[in-house]
Amino acid sequence: MTRKGSSFLIAVRTASRPGTRRGKPTPSLSRRWFTAKYDGEIASTGFSVLRGANGIEPKYLYYKAISHDFVSALTGEQYGVSYPAVKDEQVKSQPLELAPTNEQRRIVEKIEALFDEIDAGIQSLQTARTTLGLYRQSLLKSAFEGRLTADWRAQNADKLEAPKTLLARIQKERDTRYKAALATWQEDLAKWRADGENDKKPTKPKRPAWPDKFDFSELRDLPDSWAYLPFEALAWSVQNGISAKPDKKGPLKIFRISAVRPMAFGLEDFRRITDPDGSFEDYRLSEGDLVFTRYNGSRDYVGVSAMYRGDGSHVYPDKLIRCEIRSDILNPAFLEAATNCGESRAYIERRIRTTAGQSGVSGGDIKAMPVPICSPAEQAQITRILGARLDAATRLEAEIDAALTRADALRQSILKKAFSGQLVPHDLSDEPAAALLAQIKAEKSKTPRTK
16 A cells, blocks of 8 residues: 555556457567556555655656666566566666756756657647548548549540440440350360369359449439449459468468558458368459458448458458459549548448447448449549559658657657766756765665565
C-alpha cells in the first residue's frame, strides 16, 4: 500500500503474454514499459513504485525512468517467456545520475520546455495526417460522383457510352468468355479421357452469374453516362477461401485477413500451408483479382477490398473473398477504389452483422453491392488521376511518420544530454551532489526497515 496523497512513479515491470498481432510478435517488456506520476492508494505487484528521497525532484526521477538507457538496461535483465518481467529490486538498482537539487529543477524545467516545443510540432504533424485522411475521402468521393472528370467528359464526348450500351457490352463479353472457357474444358476433358483418366478430372467452368433485376434509383445521382451496377454483374466469380489451418512449414503462402485493407494489400502478411492433394491450386490468386474481407474484429475493415498485385504465389483463407474480374471493359484498379467509398461502402456497412465479437458480411452482400460504372476510357482517366494524387498523399504521409519517429528520437537525445550533465549549465553555488547523497544516506539510516 502507499500513502494517500503521496506523489511517486509507477513503472510496469511485467508484460502480457506474447502472441501475434497482424503477423508481428507482441512487444516484450521493452516495448510495454511505461512510467507515470500517480497520486493514489494502492499499487499491485505488477508495478514497481519509485519514490524519491528528500532532495530528489519527482519529475527528475520520472524523466530518468523513461530514458532509453534506463529501459534498455532492464530489458536485458528480463526473464520469463509467457509473461516477460523484471524483479522489483532490478528496477530499483538502476543507477541514477545524481545532480544537486537546484540543478535537478533546472534540468526538469529545460526538459519540459523542449518537450513542449516537440509536442507542438507533433500536434501539427498529427493534424496534417488527419487532413490527409480527409483529403483521400474527399478525392474518392469526387471521383465516384463524376465530379473529378467532369471537364474530361466535356472534352471527350466521343469516348462516352450510354449506360445501356455499356451494360450490353459487359454482358456480351462475359458470354463470349464463358463459351471460350467451355470449349477449352471440353478439349481438356477429351484429352484427360484419352490419357486414361489418371490425373485430376478437369473442372467444368461455371457460367458467371448475372443479376435478374436490380433497382438503384434511390441512390445518389450520377452523370448521364454513368450507371450503378450490382457487383455480381462485374465479377467473373466470387469465391470464399481455404478453411484448412495453416502450418509453419507448408510450401504455399496463405494470407492473413490483416493483409487486406482498403486499397492496400500487405503481400508479406502471410503464413504457410500444406496442400496434400493439390486442391488449393483453385485458390491461387492472380494479378488483378479483387480480394474482400469477409470477417474482422473491426467493422472498419469488414467488406473492404484490395487488388492483388503479387506474383501468383499466394492463396487466401476463408475469411477473405476472391473476386475475379476477367474483363477488357472493366478496370480492376477502378473497381478497387470504387468499392471502398461512397454508396458502395455505405451499402456494405449497412449489412455488417456482428456475432461473438466478430463482424462480417457474406458473399451475397458483396454481389448485391451497387458500384458506379462509366466508360472504359473514363475509368482509365479516373484511375490515372487517383493513382498520381493518392501516391503523392502516401509519400507525404510517410514523411510525416518519419518526422514523428524523429520527434521520439529527439526526446531521447534530450534525456541523454540531461543525464550526462550537458543540458543546463552548472552553478557552483549549488550544494554539491555529494552533500545531497550524504544527507540521503543519513536519513535512510534513521528510517526503520519495514517488512
